[in-house]
Amino acid sequence: MKFIDEFRDGEVAKSLSQAIFAEAVPGREYRFMEFCGGHTHAIARYGIMDLLPPGVRLIHGPGCPVCVLPIGQIDVAMAVARDHGAILCTYADVMRVPASRRESLLQVKAAGADVRMVYSIHDALTVARENPNREVVFFAIGFETTTPPTAAGIRAAAEAGLTNFSVFCSHVLTPSAIQSILESPDVRALGAVDIDGFIGPSHVSIVIGSRPYEFFAEEYEKPVVIAGFEPLDVMQSVLMLIRQVNEGRCEVENEFHRAVTRLGNAKAQGLVAEVFELARAFEWRGLGIVPYSSLRIRERYRQFDAQYRFPIRYHAVADHKGCECGAILRGAKQPKDCRLFGTACVPENPMGSCMVSSEGACAAHYTYGRYRMAPTTQAPRTAVNS
Amino acid sequence: MCLAVPMKVEQLMPDDLAVVELDGVRKVVSLALVDDVKEGDYVIVHVGFALTRLDPEEAAKTLALFSEISATITPGIIPGTEAKGV
Amino acid sequence: MDKARTRRHARTLDLRRGRIDMNHGSGGRATAQLIEELFLVAFDNERLRRMDDHAELAMPVGKMVVATDGHVISPLFFPGGDIGSLSVHGTINDVAMAGAVPLYLTVGFILEEGFPLSDLKKIVDSMAAAARAARVQIVAGDTKVVERGKGDGIFITTTGVGVVDEALNIHADQAQPTDCVLVSGTIGDHGVAIMSLREHLTFGTDIVSDTAALHDLVAHMVRAVPQIHCLRDPTRGGLATALNELADLSGVGIRIQEAAIPIRPEVKAACELLGLDPLYIANEGKLIAICARAQAQDLLTAMRAHPLGAQAAIIGEVVADPHAFVEMETAFGGRRVVDWLMGDPLPRIC
Numbered sequence: 154m155k156f157i158d159e160f161r162d163g164e165v166a167k168s169l170s171q172a173i174f175a176e177a178v179p180g181r182e183y184r185f186m187e188f189c190g191g192h193t194h195a196i197a198r199y200g201i202m203d204l205l206p207p208g209v210r211l212i213h214g215p216g217c218p219v220c221v222l223p224i225g226q227i228d229v230a231m232a233v234a235r236d237h238g239a240i241l242c243t244y245a246d247v248m249r250v251p252a253s254r255r256e257s258l259l260q261v262k263a264a265g266a267d268v269r270m271v272y273s274i275h276d277a278l279t280v281a282r283e284n285p286n287r288e289v290v291f292f293a294i295g296f297e298t299t300t301p302p303t304a305a306g307i308r309a310a311a312e313a314g315l316t317n318f319s320v321f322c323s324h325v326l327t328p329s330a331i332q333s334i335l336e337s338p339d340v341r342a343l344g345a346v347d348i349d350g351f352i353g354p355s356h357v358s359i360v361i362g363s364r365p366y367e368f369f370a371e372e373y374e375k376p377v378v379i380a381g382f383e384p385l386d387v388m389q390s391v392l393m394l395i396r397q398v399n400e401g402r403c404e405v406e407n408e409f410h411r412a413v414t415r416l417g418n419a420k421a422q423g424l425v426a427e428v429f430e431l432a433r434a435f436e437w438r439g440l441g442i443v444p445y446s447s448l449r450i451r452e453r454y455r456q457f458d459a460q461y462r463f464p465i466r467y468h469a470v471a472d473h474k475g476c477e478c479g480a481i482l483r484g485a486k487q488p489k490d491c492r493l494f495g496t497a498c499v500p501e502n503p504m505g506s507c508m509v510s511s512e513g514a515c516a517a518h519y520t521y522g523r524y525r526m527a528p529t530t531q532a533p534r535t536a537v538n539s
Numbered sequence: 540m541c542l543a544v545p546m547k548v549e550q551l552m553p554d555d556l557a558v559v560e561l562d563g564v565r566k567v568v569s570l571a572l573v574d575d576v577k578e579g580d581y582v583i584v585h586v587g588f589a590l591t592r593l594d595p596e597e598a599a600k601t602l603a604l605f606s607e608i609s610a611t612i613t614p615g616i617i618p619g620t621e622a623k624g625v
Numbered sequence: 626m627d628k629a630r631t632r633r634h635a636r637t638l639d640l641r642r643g644r645i646d647m648n649h650g651s652g653g654r655a656t657a658q659l660i661e662e663l664f665l666v667a668f669d670n671e672r673l674r675r676m677d678d679h680a681e682l683a684m685p686v687g688k689m690v691v692a693t694d695g696h697v698i699s700p701l702f703f704p705g706g707d708i709g710s711l712s713v714h715g716t717i718n719d720v721a722m723a724g725a726v727p728l729y730l731t732v733g734f735i736l737e738e739g740f741p742l743s744d745l746k747k748i749v750d751s752m753a754a755a756a757r758a759a760r761v762q763i764v765a766g767d768t769k770v771v772e773r774g775k776g777d778g779i780f781i782t783t784t785g786v787g788v789v790d791e792a793l794n795i796h797a798d799q800a801q802p803t804d805c806v807l808v809s810g811t812i813g814d815h816g817v818a819i820m821s822l823r824e825h826l827t828f829g830t831d832i833v834s835d836t837a838a839l840h841d842l843v844a845h846m847v848r849a850v851p852q853i854h855c856l857r858d859p860t861r862g863g864l865a866t867a868l869n870e871l872a873d874l875s876g877v878g879i880r881i882q883e884a885a886i887p888i889r890p891e892v893k894a895a896c897e898l899l900g901l902d903p904l905y906i907a908n909e910g911k912l913i914a915i916c917a918r919a920q921a922q923d924l925l926t927a928m929r930a931h932p933l934g935a936q937a938a939i940i941g942e943v944v945a946d947p948h949a950f951v952e953m954e955t956a957f958g959g960r961r962v963v964d965w966l967m968g969d970p971l972p973r974i975c
Contacts, residue, residue: 154562155892156545156581156598163884163958165605170958172608193541195615244586272899273587275569300541304586305571356543359583359591382543384957392608411597412583418591421572520964528852542900562894563831584898 156411160383161199161276169388170204183209184347185394186484188216188330188363189354190512191382197517199384212484213514215330215440216354217244218295218323220482220506220513222436222479224470226323227252230292233321234258234266237463239288241268242277247294249507253470257509274306274320281310281318290459291320295307298356300324300448301421307450307457321459322450325435327357328365329446333437334483335373350394352387353379355409362417373533374403381409428454436469438506439479478505481514488515495519543585543595549579559584637932638662643742650736650770657770661745663949667753680764682729686781687788692719696781704818705834708781709751711909713840715860716785717759719839722856722912723796724847725789729758731765732783737776750778751972759838763784787840793847799854800875804943805921807914809842809928810835810936812864813892816906820899832891837910842933846914849927855915858908862966865904867913868951869965881963884956885940904953905966 177183187193191486196202202211215221227250234241241258248258248270262268267287269278274291281289285406293303303320331351353366358379365379376397380390390408397404407413428451435447450458459465472478476498477491488494493504500516503509508516546559553569553620559582569588570576582589638658648655665673672680696712705801706714712728720727732752736745756763769960789795814835839858847853855875859867864886866932872879888903896903910933921939928934951963 154890154897155547156593156595157897159598159602161957162605164955166958168608169605172611198961199955199957200961201957203959204957259561275587298585298590300587301572301590305569305588309571356583356590359543381601386601386615388603389601408601411594412591413603418572420574424572520962532614544897556916561898563891564898566898 157383160381160385161442162385165385166204166388169264169385169392173204173209173388173392174206176392176399177208178399179206179208181208181426183398184212184349185209185352185391186212186214186334186350187352187354187380187387188214188327189357189382190217190510191353191355192218192352192380192387193512193514193517195384195387197520201384201387204388205391209395210361211352211391212348213481213517214334214484215455215482216296217506217510217512218299218325219250219510220478221330221437221439222247222250222294222323222506223429224250224252224472225436225467227471228466229467230290231258231261231266231323232257232465233290233459233463234259234268235264237288237465239267239290239463240280240284241266241290242271242280243268243292243293244272244294244330245270245508246298246510247292249503250506251503274302274399278306278310278313278315278318281315282313285317287317288462289318290320290463291322293320294323296325296330296354297329297425298354298355300425300429301360303420307428307454308424310457311454312401316456319457319459319462320450322429322448324429324448325437326355326446326448327361328368329443330437330440331533333440333443335369335375340525348375349398350376350378351513352390352394353377353405355382355386355412358407358409358413358417360418360421363405363407363413363415364417370403370405377405379405379407379409381411395526406535427451429494438472439482440441441479473504476505478507478513478515481507491515540588543590545581546577546584548582548589551576557582557589559589564596581596630887632928634658634662638742640742640746641936645736645738645740645742645745645770647738647770647772650768654929656768660766661867663742663749664766664768667746667749668756668766670762672762672764680729680731681816682764682786683726685788687790688725688887689812690720690723690725690787690789692716693784694719696783697777698778698819700806700819700822700830701748701778701836704736705815706836706909707748707751708779708780709748710755711834711836712781712783713752713755713759713761714836714909715762716783717838717840718858718912719786720785721838721843723740724793724843724853725787725840725857726844727759727761727785727787727840728837729786730761730763730783732763732781733767735776735782736770737778738770738773739796745779745860748781752805753815755838758901759840761967790847791852792849793853795853795856796870797855797857798876800871800879800915800943801854801876802877802943803918804854804915804945804946805880805918805938805939806868806941807916807921807928807939808859808864808886809839809856809912809914809934810910811887811889811892812859812908813888813896813903813906814910815909816863816890817895820901821895827842832889832895835908835910837933837935839910839912842928842931843912845927845931845934846924850916850920850924852920853914853916853924854915857913859911859913861907863905863907864913865902865951865963867968870950871913871915872946872949872951876947876949878944878949879941879946879951881941881951881953883953885938887936887938903932904963918942970972
């Protein structure tokens with residue numbers, strides 16, 4: 154597969170690994186946070202940790218939109234289908250997340266609600282066209298990568314004059330997520346963690362460009378390297394971050410320059426600005442309320458806003474008392490620090506969304522990394538006898 | 540939010556749509572978010588939309604950088620780079 | 626068909642435009658007509674023609690093997706096959722995984738009121754062709770009809786009976802450390818062929834289900850290496866699930882190499898696109914074999930000599946591991962655990 158396989162080359166990986174070992178200062182810890190579901194997945198799927206020195210720690214930040222989606226939002230989406238008879242179209246990722254009463258959209262579907270998995274907002278528009286006598290609601294989740302498609306979909310609905318289609322908007326903004334990690338007093342009280350640098354998200358950056366990260370590099374003096382989504386991209390970016398840290402630099406570097414520019418995709422940004430505006434506050438699961446961190450549909454497209462079409466209201470729902478998803482999302486704790494991990498909370502019975510989404514830190518660790526927890530007959534991997 | 544795949548534009552279609560292809564798998568996606576895409580270009584596809592053109596020259600530069608790094612490394616000299624068994 | 630019987634029915638079944646109705650399941654004339662004009666014609670053999678509610682079997686020397694499956698697949702027709710051929714192959718394969726020769730099948734139909742007879746005929750003909758090609762007789766059956774809305778068109782249950790040589794000892798708990806793990810061909814074909822038809826996930830591909838009867842391949846394999854330890858067909862849940870089952874039941878660990886696993890480029894690409902892991906995608910014409918290391922090359926040679934094993938490969942080995950983990954060395958060079966499947970593999974965006 155062109156532009157894919159070359160970036161997964163195992164031989165090149167060995168060289169990059171050697172370069173990282175050579176440049177990482179022995180005995181020094183490097184803590185880099187990634188906040189992109191694709192990166193969490195790549196790190197786990199390819200076993201990238203096996204190729205890095207033990208001093209390099211990759212922390213999973215709030216990069217999985219399903220993980221930061223509060224239970225209350227899913228409840229609202231559920232209500233639209235279950236109580237108001239609408240056809241709810243949703244991405245598959247969110248279907249297994251347990252909401253209030255430990256019920257997921259998948260279970261509500263099994264009980265008879267019309268919940269349909271779609272790959273794209275186009276599919277939801279098709280459902281709306283094919284079912285003119287039913288209300289169709291698209292559950293729009295995601296960071297900036299997925300927001301332009303939603304905007305394009307709403308514009309298409311307007312142009313087609315659809316009268317039975319609306320969007321339940323739960324789009325959130327990446328820079329707000331980063332800032333809340335670095336800044337909020339709440340976060341400090343609950344236990345923020347020292348981070349030496351950020352691995353910038355791949356596809357969010359295609360849309361927003363590298364410019365928004367310049368603020369973080371300057372203001373908080375943390376290096377940022379925007380990384381592509383293939384494993385060699387991630388490793389190269391780790392190398393670039395190590396170099397920045399060693400040299401005391403705090404710059405925004407772009408490893409993913411085959412797709413990301415400084416200004417990003419202006420056309421997509423324009424479309425988003427036309428359809429959406431900043432919402433004043435949004436509750437993030439695990440991070441609490443973060444101001445100006447999410448989007449809502451503008452007044453001129455109000456007829457496509459599910460919150461106006463349906464008598465639905467958001468109610469905050471607290472997580473299980475023992476659930477450490479919040480701390481894990483902020484990088485303050487690891488899955489094994491949660492007393493529910495691996496016992497009450499397992500992929501087939503997730504207590505929080507870090508376990509239900511395969512990008513969640515807990516699910517990724519349970520599925521791919523658990524092996525490292527179990528004592529084995531092999532000696533632990535070190536730089537000398539790997 | 541990152542499941543996005545580079546695919547080749549095989550055929551432009553009306554209504555800002557295009558047929559894209561990856562190793563024999565084809566899909567119709569929207570070009571509403573991009574400009575000036577031609578047949579033969581590669582685009583990054585996410586939830587049914589092309590997000591951007593993938594620049595082959597920039598891709599080549601990235602790959603060249605990787606090879607440069609491997610050229611400067613002597614295997615085995617650095618701890619941790621010995622051959623690994625399973 | 627003798628004349629006395631055919632005269633019993635005033636009109637023959639309208640196999641082009643007719644539909645199943647509640648009468649067909651009542652056990653009376655309508656049922657008899659369905660059996661005579663559709664099932665008997667397709668499955669025709671001496672035992673079936675006797676129209677008993679049972680069949681007497683002639684069993685060759687050896688251990689008797691029996692297996693049963695329910696088939697509820699949707700869509701019913703897909704590139705490379707249909708629920709009919711799938712059900713016949715599936716049960717033949719279950720029997721074959723004991724190293725047995727499949728001999729007889731029974732088939733139970735649960736039909737939904739309104740199901741088109743033309744579809745039923747296609748499915749039944751497909752079953753007959755699959756059974757004939759495998760030299761297996763369909764010797765007994767049953768038909769029930771449920772009301773509209775209470776069944777997904779058609780459900781099929783097949784039970785297979787076969788015989789295995791006394792000397793063979795092929796079971797899921799026989800894997801031992803240092804054994805080799807082999808797979809008979811490319812993975813993920815069937816599951817991706819099905820997903821390509823699922824609503825809202827259509828994409829044009831040439832991927833075709835790999836549904837096939839594996840008993841002949843197995844016969845070649847046990848001839849070459851009678852001391853095969855394990856055979857398993859990785860259907861629902863894919864290669865990963867089957868390997869985990871074998872590891873668990875044998876109380877061993879399994880280590881596989883991603884680079885060694887055969888997979889078609891289009892299947893790989895389709896999985897990329899949907900965010901699916903090919904290790905968990907269903908296969909319907911592939912098998913996993915575990916044998917002693919010393920015999921792995923011989924087994925591989927025997928498999929590759931057979932059309933259904935042309936792309937067979939050694940993909941890993943069995944190790945001592947009290948946790949019975951399946952671990953994979955990725956093509957990239959790192960390692961990861963390959964766990965049991967959790968729920969249905971759903972495509973993801975993230």
